[in-house]
Amino acid sequence: MFRLQFDLDRIIGTLEREGWVVIPNALSATITANLRTACLDMWRQGLFHEAATGRASGQACRAEIRADSVLWLDQVAALPAVQAYNAAMDDIMQAVNRGLYLGLVELESHFAVYPEGAFYKKHLDRFRDDDARTLTTVFYLNEGWPQQAGGQIRLYLDADCREFVDVGPEAGTLVLFLADRFWHEVLPARQQRLSVTGWYRRRRSSMPW
Template identity: 65%
Template sequence: MTEQLLSASVASPPPVLDSIINTLAEQGWVIDRSLFTPQDIALLRDECVQHWRQGEFHEAAIGQASEQRRLSEIRSDSVLWLDEDNAPPAVAAYFAKLEQIRQAVNQSLFMGLVELESHFAVFPTGAFYKNHLDRFRHDDARTLSAVLYLNQDWPDDAGGEMRLYLDPECQHHLDVAPEAGTLVLFLSDRFWHEVLPARQPRLSITGWFRRHTGNVPW
């Protein structure tokens, strides 16, 4: 029954995609709270917690390839990369909905997105991620970032907001609470952002839509 409900939830593109695409085209970022159902989020949260309890996460690093390193003064979360080809039902439903976004973006905005890479992210109490862009120094394939939050009934005083800077000088920002079902999309090379310290464990899925480039990752 669960698999049937998940299949039904991603069977056809929802009308909300038009609103997402229009807003993304206008301002380069968009927040949606309707694409993922409470059931979708509950199943994803259960999946994330199960893998965390099994010790499958690893401390997140910064950089790429030979430059990759762990710098706890910059980020202190842990991650688990997701395999779309061997995904359990809840994660498969996530990939299916993000695929709808990829196709809609390509059709309307001609971004040339070809794939999605994603991981679960857990921010233990006190964890943070300093201000950064979602682009590697020598690889500009990441084009559109997608962050989906899995935290039910997140208290107002629990911290953990994503601070999205709306200008290159980082003078103006929007704080997004990591409430369950909130999806944030933004152009990876344009918007600096950070995760403020969380006062309780914080769960999410972070993804990046990639395009083909001629650059090499080293």
């Protein structure tokens, strides 16, 4: 657990009560800096691809909905920075399973780069025909992010999407929330925005569709 810089019990308690939590300086500065370097290196090498919406045969790139580019971490799993990140996130998964009995079995995640002007319109993270995604994770890599640069994640706290909280994409901040409960969006970024976005998954149940 040495990779984590926060009280896991307190975080799990907040997740249980609220369904979401924001953790500043969640991982070590070294892990954060190494991830940022790896992300930018892969970006410069042209390894990212335009992000899509939907899944399986319904997957499509729709720039009017989201304008970021992604690189899945399993494609670069041998990088030391990625290994350190995955180990830290595994610590969180084990603790959440002990405290909340969510039955999480794996984490799927990707680097996400939002070029200047990019955004992601309001959405839920769980697919209609697949209930495996259970807990969303967003870890930010931007050092010294100015408030006027936008790019916040807007997390809607009620079913009518009238109440919300905005979280700036400052390096080291980790956001966790239940994937099937919270609508959210990424506000337009006025400069390049970097993150690692992922989903803790449980085993898929038999769906009625």
